[in-house]
Amino acid sequence: MRDPYESLGVARSASQDEIKTAYRKLAKELHPDLNPGNAEVEQRFKEVSQAYGILSDTDKRKRFDAGEIDASGQETPQRGFYRNYAEAGGTSGDKYSRFTFDQDFAADEIFSDLFGGAFRRSDGEAGRGRRAQQRGADVHYSVQVSFLDAATGVRKRIQLSDGKTLDVAIPEGMENGQTLRLKGKGRLGFNGGPEGDAYLEVHIDPHAFFVRKDNDVHLEVPVTLAEALEGAQIEVPTVHGKVAMKVPARANSGTTLRLKGKGIKDRKSGLYGDQYVKLKVVLPDEPDAELVDFVAEWSEKHPYDPRRKAGLA
Template sequence: MSKRDYYEILGVARNASDDELKKAYRRCAMKHHPDRNPGDAAAEAAFKECKEAYEVLSDANKRRAYDQHGHAAFEHGMGGGGGAGAGYADMGDIFGDIFGNIFGGGAGPRGPRRGADIGYVMELSLEEAVCGVERQIEIPTLDACDTCSGSGSIDGKIETCATCGGRGQVRFQRGIFSMQQACPHCGGRGQTIANPCGDCHGQGRVERNKTLQVKIPAGVDTGDRIRLAGEGEAGPTGVPPGDLYVEVRVREHEIFQRDGDDLHCEVPIRISQAALGDIVRVPTLNGDAEIRLPAETQSGKLFRLRGKGVKSVRSRSEGDLYCRVVVETPVNLTTEQRELMEKFEATFSGESARRHSPRSATFLDGVKGFWDRMTS
């Protein structure tokens, strides 16, 4: 019976990222896990199929070989029918073994692995990001099994693998090449368990939701990450856990826009305030502040309040607050206000208009010149 395509098994595209592969594998593994489907032979077969697919596609060298040659990359002269994980040896292993044998060295067992890292996105308000906050989060993860204390053995007895002698790897000869691969008997761990734990099936870890307290420092911004060492997935037996990375996302604010450590906001003012000048109170993250409007302030003028921005999470320096004033056209005028506005407008005529509204006069001159050129 022909084997199914590994990408099809995991339900991902051929250009899927490592993160997409990991998420797809988790979904597939949790759906078909034997603990959730006791006595279901089809589910057990699907679980093994999904595990085999991920073991190949999560390894860059194996994935490259699979993309080029399909399942044939792990058969026909590539180590026999021991499955994808057992049959493949990458070129780094091949040349390492050749030169190791020639010069009396030899590649030793692979260095200690770690459990998988976990990513978590935390959404914050601007105030929380600026001031810092402590949050409790819950994450689904693989955690050390309590029953066997993460050993995978119900009685604590772990033996050296008889096949690889504890090295975690086995060698075989292919012509002039000496090849090296993970031991198929112990899965590369170098140890075997005589009496596996019933709760974790000898894996030393189980699926569970873990609750953590995360302290977010003041001044963080979107894209910043906080690393919690050792709070990722538990590794296989005897292997340290991965890390948890909490990535910050700051929601949009109804008043302020953030640009690094600086803040920006718009401040509406009345036409009379702009013309006569005034003192206007504006909001900051630490209470109100004042800006002094000079007479004849134009709409769009920018005022800078030093040190009223965000305190940097890295340098601890403080950003500034930039207030852009916007002259607001009055609405819902009373009869008296309308009459006053009409009298005021009547004062703008001839040279008076040019003197009191220079930008408007310049604009009208430009328009007149444009039409004269168009009609000449």
């Protein structure tokens, strides 16, 4: 059994604060939750914990320094047996039951500091002599999804910290930066404690032409000069697929039409937002001479100033 001072890497003259600091540092490095499946590290963690159990207790530390107990906390036969036997008033077996190393060593405060207050005793203060339970640490992940996948829902496969994979359902209507809680998918508990949770933050890629505002979707749709003048039935995309939409006659650029219920689902109410389609009148890439001549002739007969009408002139 290794000397507890050597286990913690402190001098025999170390103060109680120095011992506590050394233990905290080693416990963070060696905790089994952070080193899953590493038997060597787990054994080292037990050794460090046992060393702290002795040196953090001023009475046990004095008795160890005096040679009355060994590195495991057991009475040394040559020093402590007869005195403790007389005090116990019983058989020689009593010395082991009275002085068995208590691996709890009142470490609740230490682990509460180290692991976010989640440390608790297995059966309250009555559980003296039993190892304390600790809830596993929470873990955090992030996942990138497309605009349409976030709008309509998708399943994504993520890799956990232990190397395993998990298929996660991204629900319909997720917003950028929202977090999903995956209960019990965090790190394993300590000494039979419950598993922690996993938190998955969802990041959404911007779309080429859809823009989300709350649960509504906004979209700019180009229309031809003829469609704007005469009206037309056109096909427009939505997050749920393409739908037919009627463009009213004499529509201008900026005219906005509403497609009711074609937006994004509200995760609380279950209701869908709307899609707003803003029209943009677009001329041909290469207008021919006939169109140019017609517009010029028409403009001479029907002059108008749209900027004055808009109050910009």
